[in-house]
Amino acid sequence: MIPPILKNLLRIKKFDISVSIILFITLVGIIGPFVYTVDPTALHAPPEVPPNNKYPLGTDSYGRDLLAQLLHGIRSSLYIGLTASLISLAIGVTIGAVAGFKGGITDDSLMLVTNVVYALPSIMLMMLIAAYLKERNPLFVALIIGLTSWPWVARAVRSQLMSLKSRDFLAISRMAALSDLKIMFEDLIPNMASYIFMAFVLLMSGAMIAEAGLSMIGLGVTRGVSLGIILYWAQLLESVRRGLWWWFIPPGACLVSLATSMLLLSTSLDEYFSPRLRGR
């Protein structure tokens, strides 16, 4: 089942490009810190050195090695993105699936809650929760983002399930006296898998950008580095005005290319799984 799908997917250029960018940056983030073993928080180098042989990406105003910061930053940004998207995916899929499957009053009340959370400005909520916490490690930040970004997933999964429920092939399987569980695992979930995976990719890019956003307003992680934190310091010490380009360009480029290629990936998956979009 998997190999032909993968073969078809690899034929889509957008898919190839986006997956290679994501894989490349992810591998750099995972393997990088083991290869380039410099402490990203150590303050031993001369400050504000442009990229050279000793410091490939230069140093910041405190004399911290920026390559080490970037490698660790990618790692924790990916970690926050992954954790946050898994949290919101779990909440969103559960609520959406129960609402869509049960219908009636369960559906109405769950959707009421979802719409309330949806209507709240999530950045406000994130700021409130983040400001309340004295110490914020990456897991907390991921939790904050995950707990505020699930409503659209719940709504999307619910509507997807409701449209699947009325499809004829479900009635056909039911008439073969298949059990509910079997129908769930053979007919419903495989037909939603692509959709859920797309939601996951979108959530992840959203979560990484949300992390950067939180960090930029000073509510990011309090310990360690993330891409958002590097940008925060770069902005705080006016690196743009002072022309310290090696400080803000690499993390910004990483963040933008990760988020963009994830959006591109979800577009290419969308094209593949809904053939009506194909060839446009």
Add this chain to the structure above:
Amino acid sequence: MLLKVKDLSKTFIVGLLRKKEIHAVRKVSFNIKKGEFISLVGESGSGKTTTSRMILRILKPSSGSVIFEGKDPWALHKIEDLKWYWKQVHGIFQDPFASFNPLYKVDRILYQTFNLLNIESDAEKEHLVKESLKEVGLRPEEVLGRYPHELSGGQRQRIMIARCYLLKPKLIIADEPISMIDASTRAGILKLFSDLRNNYGTSVIFITHDLGLAYYVSDRIMIMHNGSIVEEGTPDEIMEHPKHHYTMRLKEDVPLLYRKWKGF
């Protein structure tokens, strides 16, 4: 009497606070004898499909009863009883594409039926599947192992009928089975239903919006309008002396061969 439907109704309620009732089917009653071919004719939204799904035990009726061979399918809960019911009463739907789960090969539709039949050996299963495909005019090697999108609408609908040939149910409910198929293959598909009736004594409820078609194939016609059956009779009675104004309108809509249309 094979099937007795009495006062069958379905009301959908929409809205949480301001409730609105939609009466899809209102107090529909009819009987079907063994080997009878009856047509349920009506326009879109007249409740034909809802009625068929209630008989097929897919959609729960709001009130009224369905009695098949003395048993109410909605009172059956044990898996063995349900298997019995769906072995006897089976359905075919309008859209031959939507009837297939696009992720699986078409074989699945046929092999699913062995869940209802007591056949263990794989060789026999394969033999039966191939036989049923041959009976509906398909070459097994051409369709088995294919995905639904690789087959034409006519082939897919024939596979759905092959499923009925495997089960040999006592009652088939065919919900507009030929409306989404090329005109040239329609007659062939219709013939499969009459073959099932002639060879195995299967009763058929044929749902259609085409009164002309119903006239040709059925023993009895029921006209459905706004959720109720407004007229019932033999094809000749309905065509010669329609009583209800809706039947007259339907009759006027039947295109006549060899005559030019006037007054658009």
